[in-house]
Amino acid sequence: MIATPGSLLSLLRLLQLASPTLPVGAYTYSQGLEWAVECGAVKNEADTRRWIGDVLDWSLARFEAPLVARLLVAWRDGDDGEVSRLNEDFLASRETAELRAETVQMGYSLTRLLSDLDAYAGLSGWRARLAGIEAPAFPVAWTAAAAAWQIPADQALAAYLWAWLENQVMAAVKAVPLGQSAGQRLLAELGAAVPALVERAQRLPEAEWSNFTPGLAIASSRHETQYTRLFRS
Known part of the structure; x- marks a missing residue:
């Protein structure tokens, strides 16, 4: 089957959203991983696989991913009130x-970028909708672009998780440190779990959303006073 120009453009827009070159500062954050390395909980490739895999499964896939799926629906349905509610829930989580400063900063940077791209990338009207959200978190701004570019929900969700995973592996390559080949092995192994996590996230009712990961919260809080740091979180 030959892809249509419209579907190819959606794919290219998705690649743009998931790219490490997206200028939102994601590369400056480790989300507690740097402290896990500092305290000796993560020392090698196997430790890194376990840490990132657990955060992916127990936090991202059970809270952030279903929230992203719901945001995509809300943006496409024109339900900006629901978008605001989900934004407040995410900030409170x-x-x-x-972690709060990270998502607010990245959300601000992406909102500003989308405003700059307005005239070039079919985002007309979305600037005003985003401006109506107070302190949009990163998932809110990201899903606004995905919805505006009519990217299928399952593909958008897979790309969102992949971008997070890639950033975590890149942080581990620098902080543990690991070799580039080890990083690619981690991406291949952990990335294989993403399709099933996407499917689960799209079916998970809100009453069952949970990001109860006390180890991650402790790592993040300890990182705030860590003496030597490469990353901002």
Whole structure:
């Protein structure tokens, strides 16, 4: 089957959203991983696989991913009130000052970028909708672009999780440190779990959403006073 120009453009927009070159500062954050390395909980490739895999499964896939799925629906349905509610819920779910500052900063940077791209990338009208959200978190701004570019929900969700996973592996390569080949092995193994996590996230009712990961919260809070740091979280 030959892809249509419209579907290829949606794919290219999705690649743009998931790219490490997206200028939102994601590379400056480790989300507590740097402290896990500092305290000796993560020392090698196997430790890294376990840490990132657990955060992916127990936090991202059970809270952030279903929230992203719901945001995509709300944006496409024109339900900006629901978007605001989900934004407030996400901000309230950030356990530490660093994690909250991270998502607010990245959300601000992406909102500003989308405004700059307005005239070039078919985002007309979305600037005003985003401006109506107070302190949009990163998932809110990201899903606004995905919805505006009519990216299928399952593909958008897979790309969102992949971008997070890639950033965590890149942080581990620098902080543990690991070799580039080890990083690619981690991406291949952990990435294989993403399709099933996407499917589960799209079916998970809100009453069952949970990001109860006390180890991650402790790592993030300890990182706030860590003496030597490469990352901002």
